[in-house]
Amino acid sequence: MAVTGVHPNTASRALSASTLWRSAIVLTATVIAVPVLVILVSLLGPYSKAWQHLLDTVLVDYVVNSLLLMLGVGLGTLLLGVSTAWLTALCDFPGRRLFSWALLLPMAMPAYIIAYTYTGLLDFAGPVQSALRSSFGWAHGDYWFPQIRSLEGAICMLSLVLYPYVYLLTRIAFLQQSTAVLEASRGLGKSATRTFVQVSLPMARPAIAAGISLALMETLADYGTVAYFGVSAFTTGIFRTWYGLGELHTAAQLAAFLLLFVLVLFTLERYSRARLRFHRTGNRAAPVRIRLRGWRAAAACTLSLGVVSAGFLLPAAQLTVWGAEHYSSALTPAFIRLLANSFLLAALASLSCLLLALLLGYGKRVHPGPVERAASRVASMGYAVPGTVIAVGVMIPFAWVDNSVAAALQQRFGISSGLLLSGTLGALVFAYVVRFLAVSLQSVEAGLAQIRPEIDESARSLGQTPLRVLKRIHLPMLRGSLLTALLLVFVDVLKELPTTLILRPFNFNTLAVRAHELASDERLAEAALPALAIVLIGLLPVILLTRNMSREPSAQ
C-alpha cells in the first residue's frame, strides 16, 4: 500500500501535542523568570527618599562589605580548595583516601549554623575564652582574642563551608589531567614544582574559576551568617529596608543592585565551564602520585585534618554536646511538628522541581529547538539569584495578583476572596522552585543525555509504544538521576533560610527558621537540635557525592 503522506489525523494530533509542549515549556520558563524580571524592572521605577538616605548612609557599606566578603571568601576558598585538591589528587600520603571524601563533609554544614557554633565556642563567654581567662587569670581587656562576630569572622565561616566547591572541581580537573602533559613539561626541563605552577595550575584554572564563582554566589546570597555577625551586607540591607523602613520598592531596587554583582559571577562561571571543554587534551592516565614522606606527609595530614575538623568535626561535636544537654527539653511535640513541616515543604518543593525538570528536559529532547534550549537556560538561572531577592521578587507580583483578583471579584460578584497566593505555602514553594529548579534540571538532563536517541529508536522499532518506552526503558535508566534530583533539592530546601523567613505562612516554622530564631535570641544551646537535624540530613548528598567519587577511574 503506497503511503502518500502522513495521515491528517496523526499530523494534526502530533502538531497540537507539540505546540502544547512548547507552550507549556515557554509558560514555565516565563513564570520562573518573573521574580527576577520584577526585580530588574524596579530599577526603572521611582526612587523614593529612602533611596537617598540609603545612598548617604549605608549603601556604601553594603557595597564595600560585599566586595570584601567576596575577596576574602574567594581567597579563602582558593587556598583551602586548591591545596587540598592538590594533596588528594596528585600526592599520596597516609590517610589520603579517607581525606578525599572527608574533605567534602563541610558541605553538609550551612554557613549560618557553623557561625552560631563558633560564636558559642569562641565568644567572650564561651568555653575557650573562659578557659583562657581562668588559667591565666586574665580579665576583659587584658588579652587580645580575635573577634569572631565580625566581617573577618564571616569570611572565615563562609570559606570553611564553601571551599568544597573549589576542592571538588579542582580535584576532578587535576585527576583528569593527562600525565603525559605533565611528563612533557618535565621532559622540557621544568622541575616538578615548576610543572605544577606552569602547567597543572593553569590547566585547572577554569575549574578553579568555576568553583570560586559558585562559592561567591553563595556568599552573596548568604543572610544568616552576616545577620548574626552584624555585618552590613546587601541581604541584611534588603531585609532592613523592607521590614525596617517599610519600603518594598526600595528593597527591590537594592535587590537589583545585588543582582548586578551576581550577574558578573554568573557570567564568569558559565564562561569557565565552557572553556573546560577545551582543556581536555590527552587521555586520562592514572596520575603518578608524588609520594610524601616524613614531615611532608605529616604536614599533609595535619592540613587535611585541620580543614575537616574546622569545617565539620568541631562544629558537629559542639552541636552534639549542646543537643545532648537539651535533649529532653527540646524533643517536644512542637519539634516533631517542626520536622514534619520542614519535610513537607522540602518534599513539595523537590517534587515540583522534578516535575518541571522532566517537562523541560523531555521537551528539549523531543523537540530540540532554540526555544526549548532557551527555556531550559532561563529556568536554570535561579540558582545564582540570592534567596532574599527571589522572595522580594515573588512577593510583589503575588500581592499585585491577589489584590487585583480580589478587587475584580469584589466588583463583579461582591465576593471577597481573601488572599489566594500571598502568605501561602504555594508562594514559598514557588520561590523554592525558582531557586532550585536548576539543580533538578541538571540532574535530569544528565540522566537523559545517557539515554541516547538510538535506544529510543531501537525500542520503537521493536514495537514499543512511546508510553511503554517511557515505562520500561527510560524510567529504570533515569531512576538514579531522578532520585538524585529529589534528594539534592530536598536538602537544599531544608537548609534554606532567607526565602523561608520572608515568605513562610504564619505559624509555619522550619528547622532552619527555628535554628535562626533561637540563635538570634542567644539560645544557642537550644538551637542545637534543629541545627543537628539539618546537618544530619545535609550529609545525605555528601554521601552521594563521595560514592560518585569512588567511581572515578583514577580513584586509587
Added chain:
Amino acid sequence: MFPLRTRYRPRLALLAALVLSGLTGCGAPDDTLNVYSARQEVLIKPLLDRFTAETGIAVNLVTGDGDALLARLRNEGDNSPADLLLTIDAGNLYRAQAANVLQPVRSDTLYAGSPSYLRSDEDYWYGLSVRARVIVYAPERVDPASLGDYAALADPAWKGRICVRSSGNIYNQSMVAGMLASKGQEATDAWLAGFVENFARAPQGGDRDQIKAVAAGQCDVALVNSYYLGAMLQSDDAKEYEPAQQVALFWPNQGVGGTHINISGAGVTRATRQPDRARQLIEFLLREDSQRWYAEVNSEFPVRVGVEPSALLASWGPFEANSLNVSELGRLNAEAVKAMDRARWP
C-alpha cells in the same frame, strides 16, 4: 510524543485542584477572630482561651515577627483576614497606624482601662503592658552614684564599657525617638556620636546577651528592656539566672524626666469584618485580672492604673516613668533610624 490519555485527565485535574487548594489560601472560616501577634504564643494564648471561654468567640492566634506581620498586613491590604494586631513597642504600633492597616476604635471601657499617654492619641491602638529601658550594671565595677541619666553614657569616661544591641532593633529606635522628642535633633546627634564611641564591642545579640556580657566582664553597663532581666532571674537555666544575679538594675533619668518606657499593645485592623468583637477583645485584655496576668507572665508593668506589678518588679523599687505620649515614639521613628545611621550605630 506522549499525548495525555483521555481517562487520565479528570484524575489529574482533581489532583491539581486538591493540591492548589491546600497550597493557597482558599476557604478560611469566617466566625473566628484572627489575631496577628508579635507576642509569643505562650505569653498570650491562655488569656485568649479565657476570652473564648467567657464569650464563646473563637480566637485564631497567628504569631510571627513584628516586622513580618506588618509587612504582610500591608501587602494583604483590604483582603487581610486579620482582625486584631497585637505587637510590641509603640514604634511598631505607630507604623501600623501610619501604614493604614488599623482603624480607630473607642469606648469608655477602653479609655478607662488605659492612661492617655499609653495609647494612640488618635485611638488607633491601646497599650497593654509597660516595659522600661533600664541600665544594668556590674556592682563590683560600677558605682551607681556615677550613673544618672542616659545622657551621661555619652561621656568619654564610659569608653569601652557599654554594651547595647543593634540599631536595627525597635527598642533602641524608640529610645532614640524619645530623646529626639525631648531634646531635639542636635542634642540627640551629639549624644549618639559620643554613645557609639563608648561601645565595648560591636552590637551583637539581643538584650539577654548584653546582660550576660556585663556579668562576664566584657562591659560594665548595658541598656536593656526591664522584662529581660525579670525573665532571666526567674529562669530555670543556670546560664540565664546566674548572669542576671550578678548585675544590678538602675533607673535612669530619675528626676530629669523619667526612665524611657514603651508598651506592648493592640489595634483593630482596617480590614476586619468584626470590629465590635475585636474591640471587645481589647477591652477584655484591659480588665484588671487580665492585666495582672498579662503583665506578670512577662515581667512587665500593667498599664491599668490600680493594678499592682508582680513582687519581683516591686522589689526593683518605684520609679519615675517618662510621661511622653508613646505615639511620639512612633512618629519620630524614621528620624531616629536616620540619626542612628548617621552616627554609624551598626
Added chain:
Amino acid sequence: MIHQLELQHVTVRYGETTAVNNASLTLQAGDIGCLLGPSGCGKTSLLRAIAGFERVSHGSIALRGTTLSTPQSQLPPEQRKVGMVFQDFALFPHLNVRANIGFGLAHLTRAMRRSRVDSLLQLVALSEYASAWPHELSGGQQQRVALARALAPEPEILLLDEPFSSLDTELRTLLAEEVRALLKSSGITALLVTHDQHEAFAMADQITLLHAGLIAQTGTPYDLYHRPATEFVAEFIGEGNVISVAVTDSGIWNNTVNEGDIALPQPATGQVLRLLVRPGDIEHAADSQTALRVARKAFRGARYWYELLLPDGQRVPCTTTGNIDIPVGGLLPVRFNLRQNLVFDAAGNAARATAATPEGSQHPPRGSPAVTCA
C-alpha cells in the same frame, strides 16, 4: 667510542613484576632506533626509564657518556637532555602553538626564543598556525607541534612513544617517512617505540625487538626479517607461521615438506624441528598435485592472502595473484618454494639455518614436486 645512548643490563621492576629484564643496547649518534614488540613487552617501560620517569633496579643508562640512571642515583627528568613526544601529543591546552613550542626555551632571551620557534615552525611546516590553539588543530598538526616542541631545546636524544597510533592508518606510513626525513635532516638521534612493524621498518635504522621484558634481537630491519634469531622474532616480523616438522626414519620430513626442500645437514630421526614458512614460500601452482584446503582468505586487491591447512592441521600462509579465488573449504593447488631455511630447535633458537641457494646446496634444486601427501 662513546655511544650516543648506552643501556647496560637494565632491569625495570614495578613491585613484584619485572617489566624489563637485563636489556642492553647501544645507539649511535644520528641513528634512529626502535623498540618494537607486542603490548606488555616492556618497550614503553624501557623508554620511560630512559626519560627518567621510571627507576632502574639494575644496570645503567648513559647518554653521550653521562650516566643518567643507576639503581643508586637517578637524574631527574628535567635535567636529562631528553626530548619526548607522547602518544597523544600532550600539548599544553592553555598555551598556543608558539608558546607550546617555546615552553622548554625559558633559558633563551626573548629574541632568540622567537627565532628558534620560527625556525622550528618552518621545519614542521606550521608557520601559519603559530597563534592557533591546540584544540583547533588536526591530529597530524598536533603531532608536528609536539615534535617541534620536543626538538626545540636541542635534546641529545628524542624519544617517541607510539607517535602514530593516534592517527589514521592511511596517514601513518606517509607520516613515518616524513618524520624520518625530518629527523635525519636535523641529525638528531631518536628512539621510537611502536608495536607496528611497518612503522618500524619505515622509520628505524636499528630495531630492538622485545618480548616479555627481554630483548629478543637487535639489528637492522633486514636482519630481523631475514635472519631472525628466535622463533618469536620470526613470527612477529613478517607474516609467516612457524610449523612443526618431524623427521621420519626414511629421512623424509612429514607434513608434506620434504627434506629435499630444505638444506639441513643430517637431521636426526625423530627430531622435531620448527620451520618458518612465509607467504612467499608457498606458491600457487595450477598444475601441482598437492592441494591444500583453504582455511581463511583475505582479498587484498592485487593479491589474495590465504591460510592453508596442512594435513596435520597446522596452518601455513600463501599469497596468490588477485584473480585466484578459491572459496573457504576449497582446495588450492600449491608447490613449496622455500626461499630461506629458517629452522629453530625446540628451544626456539635459530638452529643451523642455511641459505638454500643453489650454490651452497647439496640437494636437488628446490621446486621439485617431491611432496608426499599424508
